[in-house]
Amino acid sequence: MVNTTKKTIDDKTVVKEYFNATGFERWRNIYGEGKVNKVQLDIRQGHQQTIDTVVSWLKDDGNLSQLSICDAGCGVGSLTLPLAQEGATVYASDISAKMVGEAAERIKQVMKNPRNIRLGVQDLESIRGSYDTVICLDVLIHYPTEDAAKMINHLSSLTKSRLILSFAPKTFFLTLLKRIGEFFPGPSKTTRAYQHKEEDIVKILQDNGFQIKRTGMTSTSFYYSRILEAVR
Template sequence: MATASYFERRSELETYFDRTAAEAWSRLTSDAPVGRIRATVRAGRERMRATLLSWLPEDLRGRRILDAGCGTGALSIEAARRGACVTAIDLSLTLVQLAQDRCPQDLGAGSVSFQVGDMTDPALGNFDHVVAMDSLIHYEAGDTVDMLARLAQRAERSLLFTFAPRTRPLAAMHTLGRLFPRGNRAPAIEPLREIDLRRRLARAERLDGWETGRSERIASGFYTSQALELRRP
């Protein structure tokens, strides 16, 4: 069940990516030159995207994929090039419009349908695989598990997602970030301990029939994120 904290954070993210960070995010996700810090983030995101894609079948023809929190669409495009029928959704109209502008006309056997909205909307339908790359990292642990449970209800084979692992550097940056005026900072990342997250997932009744699979952490300068696989036995 969606909580007040979930709706508050979702609103913050929508505002941040549509207004505050739109230009910076556009540059970060392009091949334009960026500073040293953002270059490490770009490299980390590229490695994470490659990791998640490697956990999907190489031949995705006939597979339906939900890119939950698609951003500027890089993962969606790569999946479509491998034959997938991708539904790509994000809260940010600005990012979705950018993704549509960047999407090639010829994707071979695959396709991408870009939409603006809530990734957990059941009206999106069912999918073979759901991928949520760095789109849950701003939510509290309880809200994250609730969102995963709702996404899992519409995934038939696997659910791949990332979370911010609780490390000392991330915890320090998280604490420091809260010292800045609210209007001058990005929505906070909520670091989670993997063991705690796994316990929460195991206790979630709506995730009965799912098991945790592969896990991989990507650390690249100022980017640290961890991928985790949920799959049906």
């Protein structure tokens, strides 16, 4: 008898393998300063807008240098570096060892022997510790809502007062773009991409004792990210 059961690979494994292989070079280039195509440049600019929004929120509060921050899913350190330069104590981690290695190299180029940054290779649910603020940007797009909920629940347990998230919002327009292949690259170039209803994410945060303080939206031709700041 032939076994026709298809072997499935969980999203976490897909993400880890992708960002330690073909995805690493692609996204290191997008998040860097090298030459990229028009779509990649648009994504780079959109991602930077999200970073700038979050950094401006934290700076506006006037106490950034006094904060301990967990940058969960730090990638190449695009957020970690400006936070550390402002004096925050940052623990940055990513599921991809290659991404963390690249973050370390970029930090060394800008900051000599930084004592306020620690780096680690971990998935979101393996992070431990207690932080004033936990931030998770452009990570939830890789996971369905039920898995994202578990991750948000865990991140909520790590923060004393604030959790900042970004995610691809689920709207009719963006769903249509995704379906016709104009929003996300093909499967050979990326991981699976998931959109989330904002009310679902807000409900998860509320269930963990948070209320929404600030919201933001980054919208370019190929990059869409809803940003929520939740506080206790």
